[in-house]
Amino acid sequence: MDKLSELEQIGRIVRNSNEEVIIQCGKYWNIDIVDIRWFKGDKPTSKGIRLNRDEAIKVLNLLRRELDEENKN
Numbered sequence: 001m002d003k004l005s006e007l008e009q010i011g012r013i014v015r016n017s018n019e020e021v022i023i024q025c026g027k028y029w030n031i032d033i034v035d036i037r038w039f040k041g042d043k044p045t046s047k048g049i050r051l052n053r054d055e056a057i058k059v060l061n062l063l064r065r066e067l068d069e070e071n072k073n
Contacts, residue, residue: 007035
């Protein structure tokens with residue numbers, strides 16, 4: 001079993017017929033992670049980010065704060 005085999009796709013955002021963002025959660029080297037990565041065709045690109053759960057929660061809170069402030073303006 002390879003180190004990425006436990007990742008589960010939890011969502012995707014399609015940009016066009018050839019590009020999409022795929023969000024995966026799971027374990028990587030026994031660490032709970034969230035992986036957000038661009039795919040071109042069926043292949044991952046080097047563009048993306050892999051965060052442990054604590055880091056992902058911090059990013060989520062920052063995004064919520066930023067998007068909430070935008071909605072107020």
